[in-house]
Amino acid sequence: MGSVFKIAAASIGVGVLVLGCKLLAAQVSGSTALFSDALESVVNVISSGIALYALYIGAKPADDTHQYGHAKAELISAIATGAMILVAALVIFQRAAIELLHPRPLLPLSGGLGLGLLLNLLAGAVNLAWALVLRRVARLERSPALEADAQHLISDVLTTIGVVAALLGAGLLGWHILDPLVALAIAGQITVMGSRTVLTSISGLLDEAPPQEVTARVQELVRTHAAGAIEAHDFRMRQAGPSSFLEFHLVVPGAMSVEAAHEICDRIEKALKQEMRGVVITIHVEPEAKAKHEGVLVR
Ligand code: ZN
Numbered sequence: 001m002g003s004v005f006k007i008a009a010a011s012i013g014v015g016v017l018v019l020g021c022k023l024l025a026a027q028v029s030g031s032t033a034l035f036s037d038a039l040e041s042v043v044n045v046i047s048s049g050i051a052l053y054a055l056y057i058g059a060k061p062a063d064d065t066h067q068y069g070h071a072k073a074e075l076i077s078a079i080a081t082g083a084m085i086l087v088a089a090l091v092i093f094q095r096a097a098i099e100l101l102h103p104r105p106l107l108p109l110s111g112g113l114g115l116g117l118l119l120n121l122l123a124g125a126v127n128l129a130w131a132l133v134l135r136r137v138a139r140l141e142r143s144p145a146l147e148a149d150a151q152h153l154i155s156d157v158l159t160t161i162g163v164v165a166a167l168l169g170a171g172l173l174g175w176h177i178l179d180p181l182v183a184l185a186i187a188g189q190i191t192v193m194g195s196r197t198v199l200t201s202i203s204g205l206l207d208e209a210p211p212q213e214v215t216a217r218v219q220e221l222v223r224t225h226a227a228g229a230i231e232a233h234d235f236r237m238r239q240a241g242p243s244s245f246l247e248f249h250l251v252v253p254g255a256m257s258v259e260a261a262h263e264i265c266d267r268i269e270k271a272l273k274q275e276m277r278g279v280v281i282t283i284h285v286e287p288e289a290k291a292k293h294e295g296v297l298v299r
């Protein structure tokens, strides 16, 4: 967890730097599109702060009051980030609408607009480099909060490229209407992204089952390591950040000793834990009369 923590803290520093560049760009150019881009960066910095706090909470081990650990804090932070993105989209929609209704000329490319574009490009380059670092760490550590952060930065970079290209065109051709139109496009794009972040995080909070391959692999491992048992059924699995919880019923011959049944359980647990980092396993042992003749048949 240490590396995730440091990365999240550094994220805030990078975010402030990028935000400074973009606010300055919006200020010197007076452009609505650049303002939208800057607003996105404000969201970045705040969400990085929330992500850091969530990581701190999420990394705490299980305790008396939260006996399954605190990993879901990260999902909640991802939802908060998504919600903020949606609010930022609304603010941009509003400002773009005002500018469409009351158009005003852009500053010249040789003056404020050109300087603003340069500053924005610089901010975009910093963002891109950082997003790539973040995404690698997020995948390594299976951290949804960092993943959401990285995803946000990447779309931010795409936005920057689009904004700069369009404003360059607007400046060269004198099509000032492009400015609010680009802002509208940004708002639309971040609306999609924010909704997606919220929806995937909600799936996680609702204990969405792991992908089919994972379930199949779990059953395969149980089948190969449960010699002596009869079947396994009622598999349930849920994911909480970097750890997952697995439970199932194991049917054994009714006359088998507790000691022998427990030995089978230990064998299965060992095999599963070797392959799946951080899995917590609970096995309910049953006599053969409880067999359902479905699920995983051991023999
Ligand atoms: Zn059962």
Ligand code: ZN
Pocket: 262
């Ligand atoms: Zn035991």
